[in-house]
Amino acid sequence: MREIPYGRQHITEDDIRAVADVLRSDFLTQGPAVVEFEKKFGEYIGSPFNAAVSNGTAALHLAVMALGLPPNKRVLTTPITFAASANCVSFVGGEIELIDIDPRTFIIDLNRVEDRVRKGDIGGIIPVDFAGLAVNMEDVREIADRHGCWVLEDACHAPGGFFIDSKEKQVNCGSGVYEDAAIFSFHPVKHIAAGEGGMVTSSNAELLGKVEKLRTHGIHKNADQFMNEGTMVGASPSNSDEYPAWYYEMDELGYNYRMTDIQSALALSQLQKAESGITRRRALADRYIQAFSDNPNVKVQSLNERERKGHAYHLFVIRAQNRLGLYTHLRSKGIFAQVHYIPLHYLPYYKHLGSKTDLSNAEVYYDHCLSLPMFPSLSDEEQEYVIESVNFFYP
Numbered sequence: 001m002r003e004i005p006y007g008r009q010h011i012t013e014d015d016i017r018a019v020a021d022v023l024r025s026d027f028l029t030q031g032p033a034v035v036e037f038e039k040k041f042g043e044y045i046g047s048p049f050n051a052a053v054s055n056g057t058a059a060l061h062l063a064v065m066a067l068g069l070p071p072n073k074r075v076l077t078t079p080i081t082f083a084a085s086a087n088c089v090s091f092v093g094g095e096i097e098l099i100d101i102d103p104r105t106f107i108i109d110l111n112r113v114e115d116r117v118r119k120g121d122i123g124g125i126i127p128v129d130f131a132g133l134a135v136n137m138e139d140v141r142e143i144a145d146r147h148g149c150w151v152l153e154d155a156c157h158a159p160g161g162f163f164i165d166s167k168e169k170q171v172n173c174g175s176g177v178y179e180d181a182a183i184f185s186f187h188p189v190k191h192i193a194a195g196e197g198g199m200v201t202s203s204n205a206e207l208l209g210k211v212e213k214l215r216t217h218g219i220h221k222n223a224d225q226f227m228n229e230g231t232m233v234g235a236s237p238s239n240s241d242e243y244p245a246w247y248y249e250m251d252e253l254g255y256n257y258r259m260t261d262i263q264s265a266l267a268l269s270q271l272q273k274a275e276s277g278i279t280r281r282r283a284l285a286d287r288y289i290q291a292f293s294d295n296p297n298v299k300v301q302s303l304n305e306r307e308r309k310g311h312a313y314h315l316f317v318i319r320a321q322n323r324l325g326l327y328t329h330l331r332s333k334g335i336f337a338q339v340h341y342i343p344l345h346y347l348p349y350y351k352h353l354g355s356k357t358d359l360s361n362a363e364v365y366y367d368h369c370l371s372l373p374m375f376p377s378l379s380d381e382e383q384e385y386v387i388e389s390v391n392f393f394y395p
């Protein structure tokens with residue numbers, strides 16, 4: 001049997017053709033495919049304004065820059081996430097603080113968020129839709145509004161995920177209904193693979209405008225906002241409002257965080273399979289849940305029906321007795337399970353965050369967590385093989 005990773009991209013002939021078409025076109029970067037991908041992704045998620053960037057980390061960085069962080073204000077996130085969810089705050093010289101997870105759902109505990117925000121000096125909250133389970137952004141918004149902070153949803157795991165709000169409406173992850181901005185990644189193990197790629201989404205046009213400028217060095221060509229006199233930069237002396245076509249200004253320090261047309265063509269083609277991919281992921285999750293229901297050594301995320309329905313299942317995480325033993329056993333069977341994540345305060349760079357607050361739920365979770373193979377092209381036979389291999393490990 002072939003090796004089975006925990007996640008894998010699914011590339012079809014259509015995807016390959018879409019990329020080849022771009023390679024034969026006039027644009028390799030910043031052409032029509034980027035604009036088209038922003039539009040189509042926005043339609044899929046339901047977010048009005050969308051800026052494609054080079055990866056999810058760049059998306060986080062630019063979103064934090066655009067949202068702004070007043071001096072002496074800190075930002076809250078979960079310890080069970082990829083380092084980038086915290087790094088984006090460190091990039092701008094801000095301080096991150098960790099809030100423990102809910103042991104039932106493995107996502108950030110909003111009661112603890114509220115307790116911490118109430119004590120003061122919190123400028124922003126970065127909730128992470130860990131594994132694909134939507135954080136209730138309506139609840140986060142309420143907390144944030146009571147205490148004047150922004151909300152940046154890290155939805156890297158959850159394109160296509162949703163929760164149901166108090167008006168009984170389905171709210172898609174990253175749709176901008178409650179959060180100020182959200183970000184996504186198009187890394188190959190994610191739902192939509194672009195090689196590398198990311199997106200910032202928002203319902204705030206001004207905020208997205210800032211992101212667009214920052215992703216391209218802080219340069220813009222908007223004559224209304226030019227600071228130099230036209231005559232100074234080669235415009236007709238008779239009319240200083242007319243700037244020459246070559247002219248642009250840079251009025252703040254930005255980056256080259258652009259997504260290319262090559263990546264966008266792949267992402268656009270992948271987007272067409274996003275819904276069927278999620279349907280397959282949910283079916284695989286149902287099978288795992290049923291298969292481990294009688295195994296006292298394996299616990300799954302304990303979710304109600306609504307939570308399960310809106311889950312995007314980027315990962316299928318179990319909490320296993322003798323995790324290391326199971327991990328090693330699975331590897332010997334060609335099954336490459338993975339650990340998501342080493343808690344951020346166990347990473348030497350963020351070690352100091354561990355002494356600030358009680359993170360014991362995250363620590364207990366980490367001792368037992370294991371992500372089993374979860375990707376749309378995982379066949380029924382392969383999944384049965386994974387299930388048997390897990391169940392047979394325990395006497």
Ligand SMILES: Cc1ncc(COP(=O)(O)O)c(C=O)c1O
Nearest residue numbers: 055056057082084085156185187
């Ligand atoms: C939760 C989370 N946030 C941010 C990122 C960063 O995305 P990228 O790898 O595209 O920079 C990832 C990717 O692994 C992630 O899983």
